[in-house]
Amino acid sequence: MRRGRPQFDKMQEESVQPKEAQNGAKPLEQQLAEAQAQVEQQRDAMLRALADAENARKRFQAEAANAQKYALERFAEALLPVIDSLEAALANAEASPQALRDGVQLTLRQMTAAMEKARVSAIAPVAGERFDPYRHQAMATVESPPGETREPNTVVAVMQKGYQLHDRVLRPALVTVAKPVEKAGANPISDTDLD
Numbered sequence: 001m002r003r004g005r006p007q008f009d010k011m012q013e014e015s016v017q018p019k020e021a022q023n024g025a026k027p028l029e030q031q032l033a034e035a036q037a038q039v040e041q042q043r044d045a046m047l048r049a050l051a052d053a054e055n056a057r058k059r060f061q062a063e064a065a066n067a068q069k070y071a072l073e074r075f076a077e078a079l080l081p082v083i084d085s086l087e088a089a090l091a092n093a094e095a096s097p098q099a100l101r102d103g104v105q106l107t108l109r110q111m112t113a114a115m116e117k118a119r120v121s122a123i124a125p126v127a128g129e130r131f132d133p134y135r136h137q138a139m140a141t142v143e144s145p146p147g148e149t150r151e152p153n154t155v156v157a158v159m160q161k162g163y164q165l166h167d168r169v170l171r172p173a174l175v176t177v178a179k180p181v182e183k184a185g186a187n188p189i190s191d192t193d194l195d
Contacts, residue, residue, distance in 0.1 A: 078118065120170070124158060136173050151180055155175045158176060
């Protein structure tokens, strides 16, 4: 017998099986079935999560629609006493002009309180306050009368109060604004001079 050559006559026949089966691991069919079951569980969990998300989205949309629909409910409730006071003032107007005046004053106080409760505040600049184009609307400009000096671009008078909701202007205050005094003999620039 020569060295280096294998001897086949003493070999025993071995069954050919995957190494996993030889080492005690699960057969491929069982692993596939478990993987498919796991995929099915994850699919069910994903579908449940999607359904929950869709339900939450619909619930939030319904809540937002209700909030928008009934947003003015508190404000309207605050205005109901104002309406009652106006009706009472009109009913008593014939009895006494003073009663009408008192009723209107009471109604104005109620209306002001309702507006303040709703965070609506008046924009009422005082004379001499700097003109703010975001909160004021200039309706006219005037020069200072002789002997009186006013700073240019300041409020001279308020024609109508403005109102704001929180920081948003609902209506600017209508004001008269001081303009610089033109010197005697100075030629004001006209639109034709700019051509």
